[in-house]
Amino acid sequence: MATDEIASFCNICLARDQNKLAKEYCPQCEEALCGDCVHHHKISKSTKSHQTISLEKYNKLPSFIKQIKHNCEEHDCFLECYCKSHDSLCCKRCLISGHKECKETIFIEDFPTPSTGYHPVALHNIEKAVKDLDTNICFAIKDRKRNLTDLLEQKQKILEQIKKKRKEINTVLDNLEGVLIDKVSAIEKEYGRKIEEVIAKLEDEKKKVDEIIEDVDSVKMFASNLQIFMGTKTFQEKVLSNEMNVQKLYDNGNLNNFTMQCTFNDKMEGFIKEIKTFGDIEIDSREKHSSFSWTGDKSSQITKSTVSETLIENIHLMLERKFDICRSGLTGCAMSEAGNMLFLQAHANNLLRYGANGQFKSESRINSKYFQIGYDLTVIDSNTVFVSSGGYSPQQIYLMEIDSARPRQVFKLDDFCCGLSYQNELFICCSYYHGIKIYDRSHQQLTYNRTLNNAPSDVHDTYVTSNENFIFHSNWCDNSIVCYDFSGLVQWKYSDSLLRKPYGITLDSFSNIYVAGSESNNIVVISPDGKQGREVIGPTDGMVNPRAIYFDKNKSMLLIASYNGVAFLYNATYNI
Known part of the structure; x- marks a missing residue:
């Protein structure tokens, strides 16, 4: 019964x-x-x-646990064994009649239970997975509520901006002001409602998680060996369903951070009567302030269908745009999430900003007191980059805003710095006198640093890039690309006549390495293991003396800057 x-x-x-x-x-x-x-x-x-x-x-046991039978319906004998080959329970008579040839059979009594002082591994993994799910849901709810508060605060800030701007002009613009205020309120209300809908969904998933937690506790305390053994499958299915629901919210962009911004009409300052709008309200939902962490059993987690690697033969680059920077000596480039591009002139104290369509926007000085500043860029986050000073005093790096090209912070180093990379709070640079140096950004003013073992001491004017596990050094001195781990152990070295005088280096989402061959007038992509190399852009494509290179992993766009002042923007596709 x-x-x-x-x-x-x-x-x-x-x-x-x-x-x-x-x-x-x-x-x-x-x-x-x-x-x-x-x-x-x-x-x-x-x-x-x-x-x-x-x-x-x-x-108190879950109904599906209580419905698990202990006796064989065919032989009316106690179910004592489990056959892995047939994925079925069986009694002694079943073993004789239908499982003689099966080699993978286990006794249910050998399956540990809470009553024996042990927690079944599968059930323990269920507990860990459901705790992860509960934690992620709670964090997501907290993040959505934070975003609600942020939107309200941003609304107030924008309203203050509107009022301040409104006072700078006369009462003729009252109607336009009202339109803009209504718009920001409507957007805040609309996206606030969307966030509240996500919170409601997350809270519903949390209720399901709470039920699983309660069921797991009762199973641990009261269920039999057989019930625990069979019940864990149902638990896994329930947890997997919950995880997929929550991850689906994440993947569909329901946890994207909504940010409102106010932009005023450029003609406002001139107070031209033909002004038709007071401004505009923009909503940005690309940034995520939350992420999920699954530490439970891998079998019960959501497996994303992502490709971890791709053959370099499958990479195809299509030219999107070619434009003239009209400045020679380009040695650094980068892109922002908004599509703005930065170009750096070597030792010219000059940072150039271009729009997504290639139009010139601004030119900024890096250091107002010095002249021969600048060599390379490395992206820190969605709107900031580090700029190296190169081989001229002072020995500093500069934190700059991409979308405004303005300096925000200056860090003093103990050596000149050329090629840059940034990974997990570690700032990696090619110094003039001490090889490749690694600075820990978590220490104030980059006071803690170490030298990468086995790297050459003379790495001036060379480039470096990195991912979570490895550092890739492009050395024009011996025409090589070397891969190190973070302890300095050499993983591989690539050298081929195909690539001469390599300078700029960058990685795509699959850790394929793109290198600018300055003397070979080409772009070469190298496989993550360093065993294969292939020219993807060459002299016949108009490539002459490429120096700086940057891969935007979000957009799969490759930005190239030649030393002669010509920039190329390519779209990367993968035939997998």
């Missing part, structure tokens, strides 16, 4: 036409027992090994 709610009468006594209230339940016998029958049950030779539990506790 395995039902959602066990009857209150003893099954043994009912068979003898007696009505006695049941006190305990035996999952193996699938019978409710009164006090007298329990006593007999515990001393009987055939049933004394059975584990009984109180009726109240048994009724």
